[in-house]
Amino acid sequence: MDIDTRNKILSVVLGIVIIALSWLLYDSIVTPYQEVKEREAETERVRTRMLTLKDALVQYDSRFGHFPPTEGGLDSIVVYLQTDSMMVAMGDTLFRQAPPLEYSPETMIVTPRASGARFIYTHVDSTRPPLYLLEDPDTDDAIGSLSRTTMRNAPNWN
Secondary structure, three states: OOHHHHHHHHHHHHHHHHHHHHHHHHHHHHHHHHHHHHHHHHHHHHHHHHHHHHHHHHHHHHHHOOOOOOOOHHHHHHHHHHHOHHHHHHHHHHOOOOOOOOOOOOOOOEOOOOOOOEOEEEEEOOOOOOEEEEEOOOOOOEEEOOOOHHHOOOEOOO
């Protein structure tokens, strides 16, 4: 084998190795970044749904003069959204969801994560003003507080 043939073969092999290593480097950078972006988008969808549920709780409070009780409270919100004439007529406008989420009273009380777990709702009416806490079971995100009136209706991620 002469030197020119050997150099051509070596150049082709090294070119293939360079292309393969470049692809591996690109993939090792882009794949984790895409996963982070997907998690951020999922967190944003969960927070949006929690804020929408908070708005429904505030609407319930303004309609009935109190928040729903801890036991069955989220189910009371679903029933309210399904039976109140204004909520039936205006619910999809008042509680608009960012795509790919859609407004549905039944799904407002569950997280859009893969777990599909229900949000955790706790109400304390022994304080003035009455306080509630709405929590995401999969993260530390919450709206409201059971001890601080200044955190009423306020999310903890701001």
